[in-house]
Amino acid sequence: MGGRIGVVGGGQLAWMLAAAARKLGIELHVQTPELSDPAARLATSVVRAPLADLEATRRLAQKATAISFENEWLDLAALAALEQEGVVFIPRLESLADLVCKRRQRQLLERLHLPSPRWFPLEQLLTPPPAAELEDSPLAGAEEPAGEAAEPELLLPPQLPQGFDFPLMAKAVRGGYDGRGTRVIRSQAELEALIEAVDPSLWLLEEFVAFEQELALVACRDHLGAVQCYPLVETHQHDQVCDWVLAPAAAAQAVEARARNVAASLLAALDYVGVLSIEFFYGRTGLLINELAPRTHNSGHYTIEACRTSQFAQQVRIVSGQPLGDNSMTLSGALMVNLLGFETSTAAYARQRQALETLPAAHLHWYGKRLARPGRKLGHITLELKASGAAERAREAALRLAEVRAIWPLPPARTP
Numbered sequence: 001m002g003g004r005i006g007v008v009g010g011g012q013l014a015w016m017l018a019a020a021a022r023k024l025g026i027e028l029h030v031q032t033p034e035l036s037d038p039a040a041r042l043a044t045s046v047v048r049a050p051l052a053d054l055e056a057t058r059r060l061a062q063k064a065t066a067i068s069f070e071n072e073w074l075d076l077a078a079l080a081a082l083e084q085e086g087v088v089f090i091p092r093l094e095s096l097a098d099l100v101c102k103r104r105q106r107q108l109l110e111r112l113h114l115p116s117p118r119w120f121p122l123e124q125l126l127t128p129p130p131a132a133e134l135e136d137s138p139l140a141g142a143e144e145p146a147g148e149a150a151e152p153e154l155l156l157p158p159q160l161p162q163g164f165d166f167p168l169m170a171k172a173v174r175g176g177y178d179g180r181g182t183r184v185i186r187s188q189a190e191l192e193a194l195i196e197a198v199d200p201s202l203w204l205l206e207e208f209v210a211f212e213q214e215l216a217l218v219a220c221r222d223h224l225g226a227v228q229c230y231p232l233v234e235t236h237q238h239d240q241v242c243d244w245v246l247a248p249a250a251a252a253q254a255v256e257a258r259a260r261n262v263a264a265s266l267l268a269a270l271d272y273v274g275v276l277s278i279e280f281f282y283g284r285t286g287l288l289i290n291e292l293a294p295r296t297h298n299s300g301h302y303t304i305e306a307c308r309t310s311q312f313a314q315q316v317r318i319v320s321g322q323p324l325g326d327n328s329m330t331l332s333g334a335l336m337v338n339l340l341g342f343e344t345s346t347a348a349y350a351r352q353r354q355a356l357e358t359l360p361a362a363h364l365h366w367y368g369k370r371l372a373r374p375g376r377k378l379g380h381i382t383l384e385l386k387a388s389g390a391a392e393r394a395r396e397a398a399l400r401l402a403e404v405r406a407i408w409p410l411p412p413a414r415t416p
């Protein structure tokens, strides 16, 4: 087929993109800090540099017709200079502007009237209430302290905005992944401790959603505006890290249709080109959007074995300027189980890997990371499911999950 693309990032997503590119006969060059990073093993070449090294991205661009990213925590202002020099980014930087920060994502969803948990910026709690509201407070009439009044300070115990109550979910607006950067805030004391511990301008608080299910959808749009969605899947988290994914989800047709509409609205509104993933909460109040990821996603790993064109092949096709491939499923279902680190030595996992390899109708993907720690994603395994109905599929998935768990335990919980 031919073609040359670049990826900023060298983790497991870039590794699976590189595997898909090889199959399609497309060169895939990566920018990543270490030659031992997963994608360095499969990439056509490696620009060895930190992800934020702009000069390195410029060198990467010389090898490729278009560049894509492995994660969304980007410095768009810096990258804009490269775009002006003619570097092609897919998705375009303009499409990414509302996605590179959780606060901007929430504002985007509000603008588009798409449902998401109610939220407010943490720094809102530091803004002193209007004078009228201070009348009854012990500080009423107190002199303003003279001198430098630069840092916003907590004058009164922070008051939650109307309609909010504990527990709340606190989130860092950038850089979080796998639950790093999210904290449950259960009380006034925990709220005050959070304000002391973090930069409030970089955090938001949102209602704690009593969801029944977490769902996810991987969608994609090509240069011509053609849109495709993979099936809606159910995701399950352990300690805020994805633990397993069941495809397709046991969701009503109306719910799946709603999720697809949300995806189509977002892709069109952002004039987005590439793969985009959406995480949902589902419960009594219907679908709420938790998070958007402008890239391939853990919830779509099962597509490697279960779909004619995987999410990775689809992204490679789009970035190299080809039309979308057929994304229909070739299996009646699949269960993807993440292999989360449960101890720190990578050597200790050899026995478990061998045992996993003997499971029937199962496909093991080992990322080859040099360092392991509890909760880190070290690999995943996808199990083919045969059942056709939702209830039967759930039973089959539970049995297959038990097979994996008998070999590979979950890490101990981080949070009490």
Ligand code: ADP
Pocket: 117, 169, 171, 176, 177, 178, 179, 180, 181, 182, 206, 207, 208, 209, 210, 214, 237, 240, 241, 279, 290, 291
């Ligand atoms: P990350 O960016 O680290 O993946 P997420 O925002 O996806 O963080 O949150 C990780 C997990 O934490 C979610 O999958 C969900 O299980 C839980 N979670 C996140 N936000 C909320 C919320 N508002 N209410 C309840 N649970 C939440």
